């Protein structure tokens with residue numbers, strides 16, 4: 001692998017947090033490389049097509065939405081809305097606001113931003129090893145379809161969503177025996193109902209009928225739903241919870257992807273035959289991966305906890321503002337939301353992004369140091385963009401003095417630019 005210059009920063013994972021981390025580091029004039037094992041840019045946001053950006057606005061039922069995060073995040077929300085022809089986010093429920101997006105448009109946007117920023121993006125490239133000397137990462141071992149190679153770097157941001165660097169380096173991780181249920185999203189066309197709420201209700205009724213008729217179908221399909229904002233001109237994205245226990249081991253195999261595809265085909269065929277929401281519709285696309293919500297995270301200097309989230313704790317070293325409730329999907333397909341007050345937020349302190357043992361390792365997105373309950377809130381895209389951005393900025397600091405200054409500046413920008 002011939003790179004013109006050795007990277008100052010390697011970002012592991014080209015999901016939404018990796019995108020923000022790379023843009024932050026490149027914005028400071030650094031040479032940045034992003035590696036991702038997937039052929040598709042965007043991580044969960046595109047591969048699983050989760051369909052909306054959550055966690056970008058304070059929860060508020062009666063007021064206009066107020067955005068949180070860095071200028072970079074707000075600029076990104078504007079671009080995402082423009083692509084949808086929207087001037088503001090859409091109302092979800094209980095005062096929550098979301099920005100819908102189209103997965104193909106999002107991929108184009110991310111690729112364009114990387115190209116404009118001069119970021120080298122290596123898809124289909126997996127990190128397989130970490131070479132550490134004196135508490136610093138010296139290089140990463142990588143492999144793609146053609147060869148294995150080593151990449152020397154000054155800093156690494158782990159935005160893998162699954163603590164890849166910590167696992168490979170034998171560092172501590174935060175794990176649970178079992179995690180939230182996974183979901184699969186698929187796209188249908190030929191929908192004759194034009195109102196999304198009416199379509200969603202009809203879909204749920206139709207699914208309830210076929211669950212009585214076909215007892216082999218998993219009961220968790222009862223919570224089937226339309227991805228908010230996705231119904232346009234007869235085309236819609238639909239989400240179903242999958243009947244599998246998600247553990248750190250289960251995500252390593254391909255089994256869930258194959259099984260998810262099989263289930264969607266069976267479900268769609270039966271829904272199509274029912275005289276309901278999908279009668280006469282077509283199954284256009286099953287998105288490439290099932291959406292795995294949470295797996296293990298890296299353990300950092302500080303661990304964000306459920307108490308911090310639900311009590312809206314604020315810290316002086318805040319580098320991201322969390323506004324989304326703790327959202328947990330059970331294996332029965334039901335979602336449980338634990339809210340804090342409207343117009344409130346909690347701090348994600350910088351320690352959640354810093355490795356306890358490795359000086360030049362930084363954590364972003366779904367991989368920040370947070371308990372399984374706390375990441376149920378901090379995993380949404382709006383928060384991932386903030387933690388990724390902050391991790392990218394921290395990764396370019398070369399000494400403690402620079403890092404302290406960087407934290408102060410990040411914190412100032414977050415607090416000064418609310419709105």
Ligand SMILES: Cc1cc2nc3c(=O)[nH]c(=O)nc-3n(C[C@H](O)[C@H](O)[C@H](O)COP(=O)(O)OP(=O)(O)OC[C@H]3O[C@@H](n4cnc5c(N)ncnc54)[C@H](O)[C@@H]3O)c2cc1C
Pocket residue numbers: 012013014015016017018035036037038042043044045048050051052053054055125126127128159160161162164182183184290291292293364365366367379380381382384
């Ligand atoms: C079903 C579902 C619905 C959701 N709905 C929403 C929603 O509506 N709104 C919202 O805001 N959020 C939603 N989320 C959460 C959100 O999508 C994710 O938490 C967020 O996108 C995570 O971004 P990330 O960059 O941290 O990680 P990811 O998107 O997981 O990206 C990690 C990347 O790292 C790569 N990687 C992993 N291991 C390696 C390796 N060894 N080498 C190289 N690359 C590697 C992966 O291929 C991947 O691309 C949902 C999640 C799920 C699963």
